[in-house]
Amino acid sequence: MTNPEVYIQCLVFIIGALLGSFANVVIYRYPKGESVVTPRSHCYSCKKTIPFYFNIPILSWLILLGRCFFCKSKISIRYFLVEVLMATFFVIAYQKFGLSISFYEALIFIFGLVTISMIDFDHYIIPDLFSLSGIVIGVIGALINPDRSVIDSLLGLFIGGGFLYLTAYIFYLIRKQMGMGGGDIKLIAWVGAVLGLVSIPFVIIVSCFLGSIVGVLLMLKSGEGRNQKLAFGPYISLAALIYLIWGENLVSIYVNWFLKAA
Ligand SMILES: [Zn+2]
Numbered sequence: 001m002t003n004p005e006v007y008i009q010c011l012v013f014i015i016g017a018l019l020g021s022f023a024n025v026v027i028y029r030y031p032k033g034e035s036v037v038t039p040r041s042h043c044y045s046c047k048k049t050i051p052f053y054f055n056i057p058i059l060s061w062l063i064l065l066g067r068c069f070f071c072k073s074k075i076s077i078r079y080f081l082v083e084v085l086m087a088t089f090f091v092i093a094y095q096k097f098g099l100s101i102s103f104y105e106a107l108i109f110i111f112g113l114v115t116i117s118m119i120d121f122d123h124y125i126i127p128d129l130f131s132l133s134g135i136v137i138g139v140i141g142a143l144i145n146p147d148r149s150v151i152d153s154l155l156g157l158f159i160g161g162g163f164l165y166l167t168a169y170i171f172y173l174i175r176k177q178m179g180m181g182g183g184d185i186k187l188i189a190w191v192g193a194v195l196g197l198v199s200i201p202f203v204i205i206v207s208c209f210l211g212s213i214v215g216v217l218l219m220l221k222s223g224e225g226r227n228q229k230l231a232f233g234p235y236i237s238l239a240a241l242i243y244l245i246w247g248e249n250l251v252s253i254y255v256n257w258f259l260k261a262a
Pocket residue numbers: 043044045046047048068069070071072073
């Protein structure tokens with residue numbers, strides 16, 4: 001007899017991979033204003049429709065070695081990575097929350113963040129459809145979920161969003177240019193609505209840290225200097241996902257360390 005947990009985790013992984021595959025469609029088509037339902041997936045090189053047996057998340061990319069079955073043109077590894085990433089985060093969320101309301105909330109949050117991160121990477125935009133519905137779903141979640149507080153959700157939403165808005169405004173007064181987009185402000189408000197007020201300092205500090213490391217590396221690589229554009233959404237998203245899963249532990253490690261040092 002195998003532990004039924006194993007089957008549940010496999011199922012969660014498969015659902016994550018399928019939603020990762022759907023996220024790939026959204027990431028590619030939504031910014032172009034195309035339907036995410038029709039037409040069926042096709043090769044971007046030879047335009048042939050991909051038969052369902054070559055459209056299996058994760059596996060198809062591996063079996064076809066990242067190439068179109070018909071014309072052998074390369075299929076970006078990103079499709080594969082998004083599916084693996086989504087599936088892995090889904091399983092980690094299950095391990096943390098079990099089959100609770102927090103788990104279903106986490107799935108929506110993960111799906112949204114992975115999707116907007118990739119859109120932000122490609123187009124330097126975070127569509128309002130995602131951030132604004134994320135905020136609404138986040139507040140409704142806090143109303144339904146006994147493990148979350150609505151006050152905390154609203155404080156996270158307004159103080160998180162407000163803090164970033166103020167930072168962007170001051171930056172604008174000093175440099176006369178926008179340092180941070182409105183999309184990033186709405187994204188932090190979304191994160192605050194889902195993760196609560198305490199998450200905000202963590203998410204801002206960690207995302208700035210991650211973003212500046214990658215920013216410096218990109219600058220060194222391209223030699224374009226500091227005017228190079230950097231999508232900030234993916235770092236906010238990554239920091240938010242780290243907080244979602246390990247946040248409480250990380251914050252308590254930090255507080256303990258701080259108390260010992262004092
Ligand atoms: Zn092809």
